[in-house]
Every structure is written in structure tokens, then in C-alpha cells.
Amino acid sequence: MSLPQFDVQGSLFESLGAIAPDLFSEGDKYKLFAKKIWPVLAGCREQLMECYEVDNGRPGVEPVVLLGVLIFQFLEMVPDRQAVELVKYHLGWKLALNLKLSESGFHPTTLVYFRQRLIEHGKAELAMRAVLAALQKEGLVSKRSKQRLDSTHVLGAVARLSALECVRETLALALEELKPKLVVEQRPEFWELLWERYLESKLDYKSSEETLQAKRRQAGDDCLRLLQWLEPCPSELRHGQQVSLLREVFAQQFVVEANGKIEPVKVHATGVVQNPHDPQAEWSAKGRGKHKKEWVGYKVQVAETVPKEEGQIGFITSMVTQRASESDDPGLDVTLEKQAQMGLERPSEMYVDGAYISAGSIHQAKEQGWNLMGPAQPSAARTGLDKAYRIEAFDVSISERKAICPAGKTSTQCSQLTEQKSGKVTYRFEFGRQCRDCPAKSLCAPKDQPHRTIVVGALHEVLQQRRREQQSPKFKLQMQQRNGIEGSISELVRAHGLRRTRYKGFAKVDLQNQLVAAACNVKRWLQKLIKATSQTDREVHSSHQRLLTSSIVPLRSVFSRWVARLAIFDFFGAVLA
Numbered sequence: 001m002s003l004p005q006f007d008v009q010g011s012l013f014e015s016l017g018a019i020a021p022d023l024f025s026e027g028d029k030y031k032l033f034a035k036k037i038w039p040v041l042a043g044c045r046e047q048l049m050e051c052y053e054v055d056n057g058r059p060g061v062e063p064v065v066l067l068g069v070l071i072f073q074f075l076e077m078v079p080d081r082q083a084v085e086l087v088k089y090h091l092g093w094k095l096a097l098n099l100k101l102s103e104s105g106f107h108p109t110t111l112v113y114f115r116q117r118l119i120e121h122g123k124a125e126l127a128m129r130a131v132l133a134a135l136q137k138e139g140l141v142s143k144r145s146k147q148r149l150d151s152t153h154v155l156g157a158v159a160r161l162s163a164l165e166c167v168r169e170t171l172a173l174a175l176e177e178l179k180p181k182l183v184v185e186q187r188p189e190f191w192e193l194l195w196e197r198y199l200e201s202k203l204d205y206k207s208s209e210e211t212l213q214a215k216r217r218q219a220g221d222d223c224l225r226l227l228q229w230l231e232p233c234p235s236e237l238r239h240g241q242q243v244s245l246l247r248e249v250f251a252q253q254f255v256v257e258a259n260g261k262i263e264p265v266k267v268h269a270t271g272v273v274q275n276p277h278d279p280q281a282e283w284s285a286k287g288r289g290k291h292k293k294e295w296v297g298y299k300v301q302v303a304e305t306v307p308k309e310e311g312q313i314g315f316i317t318s319m320v321t322q323r324a325s326e327s328d329d330p331g332l333d334v335t336l337e338k339q340a341q342m343g344l345e346r347p348s349e350m351y352v353d354g355a356y357i358s359a360g361s362i363h364q365a366k367e368q369g370w371n372l373m374g375p376a377q378p379s380a381a382r383t384g385l386d387k388a389y390r391i392e393a394f395d396v397s398i399s400e401r402k403a404i405c406p407a408g409k410t411s412t413q414c415s416q417l418t419e420q421k422s423g424k425v426t427y428r429f430e431f432g433r434q435c436r437d438c439p440a441k442s443l444c445a446p447k448d449q450p451h452r453t454i455v456v457g458a459l460h461e462v463l464q465q466r467r468r469e470q471q472s473p474k475f476k477l478q479m480q481q482r483n484g485i486e487g488s489i490s491e492l493v494r495a496h497g498l499r500r501t502r503y504k505g506f507a508k509v510d511l512q513n514q515l516v517a518a519a520c521n522v523k524r525w526l527q528k529l530i531k532a533t534s535q536t537d538r539e540v541h542s543s544h545q546r547l548l549t550s551s552i553v554p555l556r557s558v559f560s561r562w563v564a565r566l567a568i569f570d571f572f573g574a575v576l577a
């Protein structure tokens, strides 16, 4: 598909130009979008050209318009079909997207293909990058700023299935994929049986546990039977998308025992396929007890600038999509990497919660010349030991190779331990004879140990310093700057649909997240412009008022002087008479 002719400002002045001033005030969001955001999107056209053939195929719908529609979809939370209707009927959209009044819209699948184009050509972040660059140009985001970071879960666009349902559904998809590739004579003798079992029958959820287990084993047998039959077949059959997925699911869900019997696995590994309709959506959980939250989907790291003053607006600086099972710690590195790609320097300070804090991350930040601000997590609790005698209660000095316990006793021995495989260095401090007569021994050392031993990492002093710092009122006050990210995530979820993905697959989910971030930044920028416009209007109004008042005052004095003269004339007239 080739590109159409691009007219930067034709329609705005040709068609809507005549009625726009009456319909849209200066502070109207669509008018401001046309004035400020549209030129930013138009600036992306050169990059969008790479997604199209230069001189081949029929001209497509203008990609800058489509990029604008994608942003509007997440600004106003509308699906593809409704977005196309708005392009056709909504004057605000027409004005903002520089469309002619006669624009009749396009087929909704155009948006589907356009998103696919963006992904295939590595342009998923195009809108977000362009908006962020424009914000930098306007001086609203600086290259190096204070930032805050947090993560949230994104629900996949698929149902959560049981292990049995997942295998059955994968088998059904594989059979559907094979059907058009195999003529009836080429199909195996068990084809009809599998087709009837997995495509024409439904699972009875009320069946007993034994029945369901038997069905699971049977599904495992059927998987293996089909995969073994496919072994000598041509590559086109063996390596189809759904057949490859079936092979993967079989390996995750079953073990083939030495006697050839197939047994379902009891404990699933992290990251196994949960639903074959989106194999990249993973199961994960967070929180404990009644706050425990389980989901199938993805995870996103959201970073934004911390406003310099209260009442100011911060802007999203990066949005990183992760697999649901990934932890926050590597999320920080990926976030900084992404920001560097977008032309941002390391933040002066980054406010995070305890999940991002480790001795290594604080140390690395210091080495790079910035501050990672967040509370260090308490050390792991050991059953039967008092909270007061955890590692953080010991004063450790690795350089001096000594540790002082809560009872004020100094360690008797320090050994450096190096893990052979990873090369990781740790230090073990032992408190020997001092523990013998210590009244707190039962609270400090486990029963089966004659004395207390602590093992700390090579950077433990960094962690120790942070644990002390975080108790100070100054640190607590500084950490209040992190709180705003919770509100921003809530805004992204409620106003821009971050919580639930509309699409399937990691690449599409990432594209959605980038569009959500771009839409949020556009909205915040427009809010700032609207505020500035209304402030200017108020100033103009008050200056008119002042002008009016200042011209009334001299008039009033001239009038009063004139009245006074008349009164004097009246007085002398009366005297003379």
C-alpha cells in the first residue's frame, strides 16, 4: 500500500475554518489539539513513510490521521468502530485531525492493519516519543529530572483456564490449523475421534475430580498421539503456529514416564501457557491474604516526572511492558534504558517503593551519579527468632570485618564466601563464646545452633545505611513525592484503559501501553494549555475592567467639576437677583 498526498493544513482553513471560530473557543481541547498536537504528529510522517511502499499499491488512509485516531481512542476510550464513526460525524475530531467536513471515514479494520504496520516496523513507541520530544521542546519535561516509578498489572484479553481446559483448547486450535492443510484421505484414523472430542463436545464442569483427572490424562495421550503422527509429515504441518504451541503446552503440562505412561505435572513452572489464544499472557500473583491478587496477563512499569511545585502537572516519561512474572528490580534497569533511548538522561532522583530497592541498585545509582530513593525491605524473618534480632539490628562493618550484635558484643570470626557458579561474594560473621551466657540467646539464635551467625552480601553497608536513613523524618518527608504515582496509575487505569488490554500478544499489548502513555501526556498538556488560555482570558477580562474603570474615574471627576461650576453660577445668579 502506498501513501496518499499529505495536506498539512488544507482542511482546517478550507472547510472548518469558516465555522471553527463560532463553534470552538480558544480554550477548546479539539482546537488546542489541532494547534499543538497535530503538528507534532505531522512531524512523524517521515518515519511513518517507512511503513508503506513508496510507489506501489493503491493509496491508503493518511497515516498521520490514523496515528491521531489511535491517540484519540485512548484519550476518549473508544473502540475501533466508534472511533471511525467519530471521524465521520464529530466536528471536534475533524478539526483536531485536520479532516475535511466531507470526510466519510474508513473501514474499522484499517486501524487493525495500521497497528500491525507500526508493530512490524518497530514504531510502537512513535507517538509516545514524538509527544515526549515536543514536551521537552516546550520546556515541560527536562532531560534530567526528578521522577517516580511504580508498576501495575494488566489483565490479558483472555479467560483464565484450568490446565485441562488449556490443553483441550490448544488441541482444538491445532486440529483447526491442520484441517485445511490435510485432505480427508491424508488425515490419521483417529482424526474424527479427536475432532468430536475437542471441537464438538464441551467439558462438563460438574464432573468429579477423578473424571477430570482421567480426561486430563486422555488429553495428554491424544496430544502425544497427534504429535507423533505429525513427526514424519512435511515441515509445513509440523511447524505450524498452533502445532508448535501444542508441542510447548504438552511439554509444560505432562511428563512421559519411563514406562511410556503420560502423567500430568503436579506443580507448574512460572511462565507456562495459560490460554492458547494469548500464549504470552502469564499467570502471576501479588499481595498476601485477603489482599492477594492473581491475574493472567502482563505487567507495566510507569515512570513520570515529579512536579516541581504543588498544583503543577507531571508527565509520563516511559511505559515499559513486562511479562507478568517478572519482578520490579529488573524493571528499573529496563525503564532507564528505555528513557535513554528516548533522549532522557538518568533522573536526578528516582522515587520508588521497597520492591525496587536492593544494595546493588542503590550502589549502581550512586556510581552513575543519581539517587535511588526508596525504603529498603526488612531482612527475611526466621521462625522462632525475635524481630529485634534480625540482620538489620546488627552493626556490620565489612571493611573492618566485624559486626556488633544488639547486645553490644563483637563478632569473633568473619569469613569471605564466594559462590563457585555465580562468583557472588558474601560475608559470614560468627558470634562464638559471647552467645553462651547471653540472656537473649533464645530470641537471637535458632535452638539447634550453639551461637548466632549472620551472612550478609558484599554491599550490605549500603543497605544498612539506607535502613537507618529511612527512619529519619527528612527521608519520610522526601518520600511523599512518590505518592503521586499511585494517583497517576489510577488515572491511567480509569481514564485511559490501562488495566485491561484490548489486544492479544506482547507486541500489541506494548503498543497499547505506549498509546495510553501518549494519550495521557497529550491530555495533561492540553489541560495545561486550557488553564493558560482561561488565565489569559481572565487577565484580558480584568484589564478591560481596569480600562473601563480608569476611563470612568476621570469622566466622573470632569462631570462633578462641571456640576460644581453650575452650582456656583446658580449661587451668584441667586445673589445678583
Ligand code: SF4
Binding pocket: 389, 405, 406, 407, 408, 409, 431, 434, 435, 438, 439, 440, 441, 444, 445, 451, 452
Ligand atoms: S545471642 Fe549472641 S549474637 Fe545474639 S544478642 Fe546474644 S550475644 Fe549477641
